Amino acid sequence: MSGIALTLGPVFFHWSPDRLLDFYRRIADEAPIDRVHVGEVVCGKRMPFSDPAWPEIIERLERAGKEVVLSTLAAPATVRERKSIEELCADERLIEINDVTALPSRAGMPFVSGPFLNVYNEASAQFLIQRGATTICPPVELSLAAIGDLARSCPDAEFEIFAFGRLPLALSGRCYHARIHGLHKDSCQFTCERDPDGLAVDTLDDQQFLAINGVQTLSNQVQAFCPAPADLTSRGVRRIRLSPHTCDMVELAKTYRALADGREHPKDALFILSCLDLPGTLVDGYFHARPGWQATASI
Amino acid sequence: MTSGRMELVCPAGTPATLRAAVQAGADAVYCGFRDETNARNFPGLNFSGEELAEGVRFAHDHGSKVLVAINTFARVNDVVLWKRAADMAAECGANAIIAADIAVLDHVAKNHKQVRLHLSVQAAAATPEAIGFYATSFGVRRVVLPRVLSVQEIAALNRAIDVETEAFVFGGLCVMIEGRCYLSSYATGKSPNLNGVCSPPEMVSYDDEPSSTAARLSGFTIDRYEPGEPVGYPTLCKGKFKAGDKTSYLFEDPVSLNAGGMIAGLKAAGVTALKIEGRQRGKGYVTEVVRAFRKAVDAVEQGGDAIEIDRILAGQSEGSRQTAGAYSKKWR
Numbered sequence: 001m002s003g004i005a006l007t008l009g010p011v012f013f014h015w016s017p018d019r020l021l022d023f024y025r026r027i028a029d030e031a032p033i034d035r036v037h038v039g040e041v042v043c044g045k046r047m048p049f050s051d052p053a054w055p056e057i058i059e060r061l062e063r064a065g066k067e068v069v070l071s072t073l074a075a076p077a078t079v080r081e082r083k084s085i086e087e088l089c090a091d092e093r094l095i096e097i098n099d100v101t102a103l104p105s106r107a108g109m110p111f112v113s114g115p116f117l118n119v120y121n122e123a124s125a126q127f128l129i130q131r132g133a134t135t136i137c138p139p140v141e142l143s144l145a146a147i148g149d150l151a152r153s154c155p156d157a158e159f160e161i162f163a164f165g166r167l168p169l170a171l172s173g174r175c176y177h178a179r180i181h182g183l184h185k186d187s188c189q190f191t192c193e194r195d196p197d198g199l200a201v202d203t204l205d206d207q208q209f210l211a212i213n214g215v216q217t218l219s220n221q222v223q224a225f226c227p228a229p230a231d232l233t234s235r236g237v238r239r240i241r242l243s244p245h246t247c248d249m250v251e252l253a254k255t256y257r258a259l260a261d262g263r264e265h266p267k268d269a270l271f272i273l274s275c276l277d278l279p280g281t282l283v284d285g286y287f288h289a290r291p292g293w294q295a296t297a298s299i
Numbered sequence: 300m301t302s303g304r305m306e307l308v309c310p311a312g313t314p315a316t317l318r319a320a321v322q323a324g325a326d327a328v329y330c331g332f333r334d335e336t337n338a339r340n341f342p343g344l345n346f347s348g349e350e351l352a353e354g355v356r357f358a359h360d361h362g363s364k365v366l367v368a369i370n371t372f373a374r375v376n377d378v379v380l381w382k383r384a385a386d387m388a389a390e391c392g393a394n395a396i397i398a399a400d401i402a403v404l405d406h407v408a409k410n411h412k413q414v415r416l417h418l419s420v421q422a423a424a425a426t427p428e429a430i431g432f433y434a435t436s437f438g439v440r441r442v443v444l445p446r447v448l449s450v451q452e453i454a455a456l457n458r459a460i461d462v463e464t465e466a467f468v469f470g471g472l473c474v475m476i477e478g479r480c481y482l483s484s485y486a487t488g489k490s491p492n493l494n495g496v497c498s499p500p501e502m503v504s505y506d507d508e509p510s511s512t513a514a515r516l517s518g519f520t521i522d523r524y525e526p527g528e529p530v531g532y533p534t535l536c537k538g539k540f541k542a543g544d545k546t547s548y549l550f551e552d553p554v555s556l557n558a559g560g561m562i563a564g565l566k567a568a569g570v571t572a573l574k575i576e577g578r579q580r581g582k583g584y585v586t587e588v589v590r591a592f593r594k595a596v597d598a599v600e601q602g603g604d605a606i607e608i609d610r611i612l613a614g615q616s617e618g619s620r621q622t623a624g625a626y627s628k629k630w631r
Contacts, residue, residue, distance in 0.1 A: 200542065
C-alpha cells in the first residue's frame with residue numbers, strides 16, 4: 001500500500017437532482033474513494049436545483065464511511081452566492097475554498113484549497129496553511145515537478161493532483177451555453193443541463209479542442225494521468241483527485257485504487273481508462289511541463 | 300468611495316511611451332520590468348531598473364504617478380525574483396505596486412510600507428469579502444476590478460468596501476476572468492499567470508491555403524480569412540469555433556473594450572480610477588488614446604453630457620469593433 005488517498009472532486013456540470021442522487025448512491029456503495037466533494041462550484045444559478053439533493057447525498061456518503069467535503073463556488077458574485085459561501089464556511093465538515101471570498105469566513109478552521117485558488121509557490125501555500133489549509137490541490141497548469149517542489153516546502157499540508165477529467169481551464173462572467181443558444185446569462189434557461197459532460201468545442205478544421213459548461217471552459221481532452229505510485233510519494237504528493245463525468249466512475253476509481261496500490265501497472269491503468277466511455281482523448285501534458293493538450297504516454 | 304476627480308491610469312510599455320502618456324495627460328502610468336514578473340512579458344517591451352528610476356523622475360516632475368505591475372504568480376523556488384522586482388520598484392520611487400500573488404503582496408506589505416499596494420485584475424477579487432481579505436491582510440489600497448461586473452454591481456460593491464476601485468475603460472478585452480484562465484498554457488504551454496503571456500507570438504502561424512488563410516496557435520485553427528479580408532491575431536478567446544451545430548465566435552467577437560460612454564456611470568458608481576489597457580502599444584497610439592480620454596474625463600468632471608463625450612471619443616472607434624463588455628448586463 002502506498003498511502004495515496006483518492007478524492008472525488010465536485011461535479012462541474014449541471015446534473016439533475018435525480019442524476020446526482022443516483023451517482024452518489026453508487027459512489028457510496030461501490031467506489032473505493034476516501035473523500036468525496038459535493039456542492040456546486042461553477043454556477044450559483046444552478047444551486048436551487050441541486051441544493052435539495054445534498055443532505056440525502058451527504059448522509060448516504062457519510063454512512064458509507066466517506067469523508068465529505070463541501071465545495072464552494074469558484075466565482076461568487078451575487079448576494080445569494082456570497083451568503084451560501086458564508087453558510088458553508090460555518091459547517092464543521094471540511095470545506096473546499098475555490099475563491100478568496102471564502103477565506104475570511106473560514107478563518108482558523110481547516111479547509112481544502114481547490115484548483116481555482118492561485119497557489120503557485122511555497123510562500124502563498126504557507127500563507128494559506130497558516131490560515132487553515134490542510135489539503136492543497138494546485139492549479140491544473142502546474143507540472144508534477146512544481147507540485148512536488150511545493151509539497152517538499154510545505155510538509156504541513158497534504159498535496160493533491162487533478163489526475164482525471166476534463167481540465168477546468170477558465171471561468172467567465174459570460175455564460176457560453178446561453179450565448180450559443182442566443183440567450184443571456186440572466187435568462188439562460190439552463191441549457192447547460194443538456195450537456196452532462198460539457199459541450200465539445202472544435203476548431204474550424206474539426207480539431208477537438210475545448211468544451212463549454214455554462215460560464216466554464218474545459219478542455220475537450222480528458223486529463224488521465226497514471227503515474228507509478230513512487231512518482232507521487234517521492235514528491236510528497238499524497239492524494240489523487242478524480243473529476244466526475246458520466247463514464248463509469250466506479251470502474252475508474254477501482255482502476256486508480258489499483259494503480260495507487262501498485263497492483264496495476266501505469267500502462268495497463270491507462271488502457272483500462274481508454275476503454276471507458278470518455279468525452280475526449282487522454283492527455284497528461286501539464287504534469288510534464290508541456291502544453292496541457294499533449295499526451296506523453298501512449299496506450 | 301470617492302467624490303474627487305477620477306484618475307486616468309495609462310499604459311507604458313517603454314520609456315518613450317511613458318513620457319508620451321505623461322505628456323498626453325495621464326494622471327498615472329503603469330509599467331513593468333523586462334521579465335516574467337509582469338503580465339505583458341513581450342519581447343522589446345518593459346523597463347530595466349535604471350529606465351524605471353528615470354521614468355519615475357520624469358513622471359513625478361510632470362505631476363504624474365508611476366504604478367509598477369508585478370502581477371504574475373511567482374514560480375515555486377524562485378519567489379526571490381518577484382521579491383527583488385518589488386524591492387527595485389520601491390527603490391525607484393514607484394507610487395504603487397500592482398500585484399496579484401499572495402507571496403508578492405505579503406512581501407510588499409511587510410517590507411515596503413511606504414509603497415501603496417494595488418490589487419491586480421489578475422487576483423480576480425470581485426466581492427466585498429475577497430477585497431476585504433486583501434485589504435485586511437496586506438493593506439491593499441486599491442483594487443483593479445475583474446471585468447465581470449456591471450456598472451450597477453460596481454456601485455453596490457463600492458458601497459460595501461473601503462478601498463479604491465479602478466476600472467478598465469479601453470483596449471484589449473479579456474473575456475475570461477483574468478488570473479484564472481489557463482487556455483493559453485493548454486494550447487501553447489505558456490500562460491499569463493506563469494509567464495506573463497497569452498497566445499504567444501512564437502506559437503502563431505498564418506497558413507495560406509487554396510481559398511483562405513488560416514490563423515493558427517500551436518497548430519489549433521483559431522480563425523480563417525477569405526482573400527482580401529483583414530487578418531487578425533489568433534487570440535484564443537476571440538477565435539471562431541464549432542460547438543453544437545453552430546460555427547461562431549463562441550467566446551467573444553474580435554472586439555476591443557471601449558467603455559468611454561460609461562465614464563459618467565463609473566464615476567457615479569464610485570470608481571476612483573479609469574484604466575487604459577495596452578502596454579504593448581506604441582507611442583503614437585498611446586498619445587492619441589490618452590489625449591482623447593483626458594478630454595473625456597475632464598468633460599465628465601465638468602458635467603459634460605453623453606453627446607459631448609461621444610464626440611470626443613468618436614475618433615477612437617474607427618477600424619475595429621468595440622464593446623462595453625460586462626459593464627452592460629446584456630454582455631453576459
